[in-house]
Amino acid sequence: MEGQVHVMFVLINVLGMLLGARGKDYVSAVGDPGMRRDGLRVGFEAWNFCNEVGQEAPEMGSPRAADCFDLSSSSLVHKVSEADNKLGVGKPFPGIKPGALKNPDLYAAEKEKYLGSLCQVEDKPQPWQFWMVMLKNGNYDTNSGLCPENGKKVPPFKPGRFPCFGDGCMNQPILFHQPTQLLEDGTTMTGSFNGTFELDAEVGGGLTSFYEVVWEKKLGVGSWVFKHKLKTSKKYPWLMLYLRADATKGFSGGYHYDTRGMLKTLPESPNFKVRLTLDIKQGGGPKSQFYLVDIGSCWKNDGRQCDGDVLSDVTRYCEMIINPQTAAWCGPTSQKNCPPYHITPKNIKIYRNDTAHFPYGAYHYYCAPGNAQHLEQPVDTCDPYSNPQAQEIVQLLPHPIWADYGYPTKQGDGWEGDGRTWELDVGGLSSRLYFYQDPGTTPARRIWRSIDMGTEIFVSDKDEVAEWSLSDFDVLLT
Ligand SMILES: *[C@@H]1O[C@H](CO)[C@@H](O)[C@H](O)[C@H]1NC(C)=O
Numbered sequence: 001m002e003g004q005v006h007v008m009f010v011l012i013n014v015l016g017m018l019l020g021a022r023g024k025d026y027v028s029a030v031g032d033p034g035m036r037r038d039g040l041r042v043g044f045e046a047w048n049f050c051n052e053v054g055q056e057a058p059e060m061g062s063p064r065a066a067d068c069f070d071l072s073s074s075s076l077v078h079k080v081s082e083a084d085n086k087l088g089v090g091k092p093f094p095g096i097k098p099g100a101l102k103n104p105d106l107y108a109a110e111k112e113k114y115l116g117s118l119c120q121v122e123d124k125p126q127p128w129q130f131w132m133v134m135l136k137n138g139n140y141d142t143n144s145g146l147c148p149e150n151g152k153k154v155p156p157f158k159p160g161r162f163p164c165f166g167d168g169c170m171n172q173p174i175l176f177h178q179p180t181q182l183l184e185d186g187t188t189m190t191g192s193f194n195g196t197f198e199l200d201a202e203v204g205g206g207l208t209s210f211y212e213v214v215w216e217k218k219l220g221v222g223s224w225v226f227k228h229k230l231k232t233s234k235k236y237p238w239l240m241l242y243l244r245a246d247a248t249k250g251f252s253g254g255y256h257y258d259t260r261g262m263l264k265t266l267p268e269s270p271n272f273k274v275r276l277t278l279d280i281k282q283g284g285g286p287k288s289q290f291y292l293v294d295i296g297s298c299w300k301n302d303g304r305q306c307d308g309d310v311l312s313d314v315t316r317y318c319e320m321i322i323n324p325q326t327a328a329w330c331g332p333t334s335q336k337n338c339p340p341y342h343i344t345p346k347n348i349k350i351y352r353n354d355t356a357h358f359p360y361g362a363y364h365y366y367c368a369p370g371n372a373q374h375l376e377q378p379v380d381t382c383d384p385y386s387n388p389q390a391q392e393i394v395q396l397l398p399h400p401i402w403a404d405y406g407y408p409t410k411q412g413d414g415w416e417g418d419g420r421t422w423e424l425d426v427g428g429l430s431s432r433l434y435f436y437q438d439p440g441t442t443p444a445r446r447i448w449r450s451i452d453m454g455t456e457i458f459v460s461d462k463d464e465v466a467e468w469s470l471s472d473f474d475v476l477l478t
């Protein structure tokens, strides 16, 4: 008896040490660390060129949906009905602000919060809602006057700069939803979202665009696997599909409404890492800017937090593009496309005019916020229309100088057929990137509101297909 008690005591101690050690090792910033929770929470959102809705697709409702369920003795209890998913302008739901009922943009933002309330999981330090599948159509009908310029409303202008086949090119997609089900084997759970932008075409027909996210998991084992597919077409040559961990409230990257998401703690540079398994089957052709990973946030040029004033709020993005066909636009003879300086892991600043030392090959492209007043010349400002407000983008390429952060160091790393589990020191790297700020102002805290994984097929010349799977996604606070 005494011996047994002793063994128990030792066991409990060992177990305690293991749990304690693990607890000390890391705290996750996401509600579902490593995507291992059987009761899945996944949302869907579709954006037009300036991250709004514009107009809903016929009979599809507002382009926000969710698939959330809990398990009860091996059966799935769904928390969002198909009627909820089909809610569209004019149809009220609990909590909707009266002013939003007839406005497709505001309605979608309110619907996201409503779906979030159905999916919400209570947790410390914050409740959380869902992973978010984000789909964006890059067509812009400049005759529509729909998108502001650096947050400022502007009149329509002549077409030519952006893809658009004519009236209606900014449409929202068809969305099919296969609610998650437990298959007959009794252990596999699977569900999906899919659809096309060609409203009159057969989904999956040869010449049309297509997107699909299928999720799958074995009960009680491992991670959910999210299998993505994205196909462009002549009419829709510029498409984006990401899986996002967004803030659970406030703004997320590129979204100027109150959002719902998975980041129950917002990670701040330099103190976080991102772990994920990425397996790319097809990269999506030469124009596919595959992001490992894309982080997004918002702060003003004077370093203050964003407050919803689209004239002074600025979206900030940092993206590592792993398509080996993506060349560096930044170079010794094109310094305009480089950030003003690079900072090494030892905190040495190298100016872009230092042609002997600046790592030109590590930067694809840098563009500055269009509303910045004190830019170092020469400079490119970012596209003023594709975001609800001004934006700043730092695009990186695999390069030996990123080795300290666990990022890809050479072209082809992590690309087609080179599936890997990555542990990226995103916090460390992003703490040393250049971001514009007005002279003499207190540096912004780099708190990230979205961490995204996926591809942007950037105006393809022909129909392209990208196909990849993502699992084990986690954000580790360090
Ligand atoms: C899209 O998903 C539905 C289930 O919701 C499925 O029946 C259909 O085959 C899928 N389409 C394609 C082209 O894979």
Ligand SMILES: *[C@@H]1O[C@H](CO)[C@@H](O)[C@H](O)[C@H]1NC(C)=O
Residues within 6 Å of the ligand: 351, 353, 354, 376
């Ligand atoms: C390089 O750029 C820095 C920062 O803009 C500037 O101070 C310096 O004078 C430049 N050096 C040369 C050789 O142009």
